[in-house]
Amino acid sequence: MDVFKVYNKESHFKRAQELLKSDSEADHVYACLELRLCIEAIVYQTLLHGMKSIPKNIIEKWQPPQALEMLTKIDQFAEGKLTVSVNLSNSLAPPVNGWILLGERKMPTVKWLKKNYQALGNYLHLRQPSKVSTPRKTTAKEKANSIAKGLEDLISGNLLMCTKNSDIKISSCLFSPDCEGEFFFNAATIKSGDEITCHECRSTFIAKKENEITSFSSKIYDIECSSCKKMLEVEDSKIKSLEGFTCKYCQSKHLIRVDYSVALSKDS
Known part of the structure; x- marks a missing residue:
């Protein structure tokens, strides 16, 4: 399955750009929608690519900010930009030249995603009666143009990566028998002192790692x-x-x- 075709981020971004050329406010609102779909496509490409390795709770999150935030708990490269290159040199010392670019993984940060995904959504609804007489400080066109600039570089990302399934561990929440939530972590990268949060009740637990065995205790x-x-x-x-x-x-x-x-x- 070609995840880049299933979730075509470029098409949504291009449609948003065309809509923003219009003088119609209605078109600007649709541009906000297309940019939200573009953001969803960027995140969902990674989720679809790693579906067999990523916990079901992450896959089932329909909002990208929550899904990406949960993904960062098990994958240290889940957000931000990452360039992968290889070198065919036989030298033991790191070569300076001759690197072959395999691709670039380009993902938004959780902080950027939370702020801007929600900001675009604000323009997809009618104004509340209590606010309808007060004009917005930022028009849909201004907001969409601003967010589009941040998305433009992410569109060219052509590499998808995911953590090995064997490294991902899932634990039932320790907060209470009544909590049906889970928290998960990457056994290969987790360190003593790392904090893990239950996705359901938001309780925080502290990791302790000794002799490759990881245990958790409640935050005090x-x-x-x-x-x-x-x-x-x-x-x-x-x-x-x-x-x-x-x-x-x-x-x-x-x-x-x-x-x-x-x-x-x-x-x-």
Whole structure:
């Protein structure tokens, strides 16, 4: 199966470019859609190429930002650009000349993808009644042109790579028997101290590697008891579940409160 034909990133990008030449705002909205399809094609090419090696949870993610973020947990080269060349030299020292380019793997970073995939999606819906009287600070054409510049170099990527299946390990979430999530890691590259997150409950676990055996423990926070002022070790799972905790020294009970704040989006 030719994944480059199944997910033709070039065709979506070219259609977006043509639509952006128009003076019609409706065409600019469709350009945003084509750029989102282009982004999906770039990520899905990698997923389709490595379908037999990549965990099912990643393959089934329909939104590229989440899929790529999960992929980076097992593949250190999942994001960014990578050039692969070979050399036929028999010298033991690294040769300077004679390198043959095999191809370039060009993927967006997770940070760029999250920001811009969502930004394009904002133009694919009608404005909410509370915002309809306020014009957007950035037009669909301006936003699409800006994101297209970032995509332009990624289009020429012609190499797909994936981690060997034997290196990918999957573990059930350690947070709670009720959590049906999993986390996965690359056994060949994981190091002690690396953090792994369950895709379902978002609990964080710390890796410990000894004699090629990897184990995990819950992330621990040092928190001062508000009553006796002694330091307590509180598991990450208790923080995220808002479960609360009791001081083991003075038995004071602590509640966990989540504070929310908002800021005005630049795309408003």
